[in-house]
Each structure stands twice: as structure tokens, then as C-alpha cells.
Amino acid sequence: xxxxxxxxxxxxxxxxxxxxxxxxxxxxxxxxxxxxxxxxxxxxxxxxxxxxxxxxxxxxxxxxxxxxxxxxxxxxxxxxxxxxxxxxxxxxxxxxxxxxxxxxxxxxxx
Numbered sequence: 161x162x163x164x165x166x167x168x169x170x171x172x173x174x175x176x177x178x179x180x181x182x183x184x185x186x187x188x189x190x191x192x193x194x195x196x197x198x199x200x201x202x203x204x205x206x207x208x209x210x211x212x213x214x215x216x217x218x219x220x221x222x223x224x225x226x227x228x229x230x231x232x233x234x235x236x237x238x239x240x241x242x243x244x245x246x247x248x249x250x251x252x253x254x255x256x257x258x259x260x261x262x263x264x265x266x267x268x269x270x
Contacts, residue, residue, distance in 0.1 A: 165206075166192050172200045173208070175227035182208040182228065204233040207259060212240045235259055243269040 171185040179200055187195065187205035195201045208228040210221065225236045225248050235257055238246045243266050247254040257263045 165189060171205060171208070173204050173228065173231055174200050174202050175204075175231050177223070177227060180224055180227055182224075183211045184209040202231075204228050204231040206232075206234045207237060207257075208233045208235075209237040209239065212238060214241075237263075239267060241269065243267045 165186055165188045167184065167186050169184050171182045172179050173182060182205070185205035186207040186209075191203065191206060195203055195205070208224075210216075210224060212221070221238060225238070228236045229248070229250050234249060235254070236248045237257065238248070240246075245263070245265050245267060247257045249258060256265065
């Protein structure tokens with residue numbers, strides 16, 4: 161990915177079903193220029209990250225993944241309560257992130 165980009169929490173994104181809020185996002189400098197003045201992003205950041213909670217359902221997460229990708233995300237990452245990461249793109253479940261291949265499949269949870 162070119163440039164350093166921006167990482168920020170709780171990013172509201174306008175999707176087909178309304179507004180969804182990604183827990184964390186990464187956006188390139190180029191896309192940041194397009195969305196930085198928007199209260200609700202009309203184009204999803206390149207990476208949208210969801211941190212699962214006990215209240216999240218499989219159906220809800222599948223819908224969010226689909227909606228973020230349809231709105232322009234290149235990848236959606238999902239982190240479960242044990243720190244296990246799953247990476248999704250338009251082709252489906254990935255073994256690792258294609259955008260940041262060195263990102264670990266497990267992250268420490270405090």
C-alpha cells in the first residue's frame with residue numbers, strides 16, 4: 161500500500177442497509193482526501209475491522225462484511241474474543257491479509 165495512511169476508530173459508513181460503524185479502519189492517504197470531510201463515509205476505507213462481541217451474530221457479521229466490501233472496502237478483518245483474526249476480500253475468506261501480509265493471524269487481547 162502506498163503511503164502511511166490513517167488508522168482511526170468508529171468510522172460510520174453509508175451502506176445499502178443504512179449506516180454501519182466499523183470498529184477500526186485503515187484508509188490510504190488518497191482515499192482519506194476523499195472522505196476526511198464527510199461525517200459519514202460514502203466510500204468505505206480500504207480496510208474495515210470488526211471486533212466481535214458476545215452480541216454479534218454470524219448473520220450480522222456476514223452482512224457487515226458484504227456491505228463494507230460492496231461500498232469500496234478492499235478487505236474486512238474480523239477479530240474474535242481470543243484475538244484470532246479472519247481476513248475477507250471480494251473473493252471470500254483469505255489466509256492472510258493481501259494488503260498487509262505481515263499482519264499476524266492472532267493478536268494479543270488484554
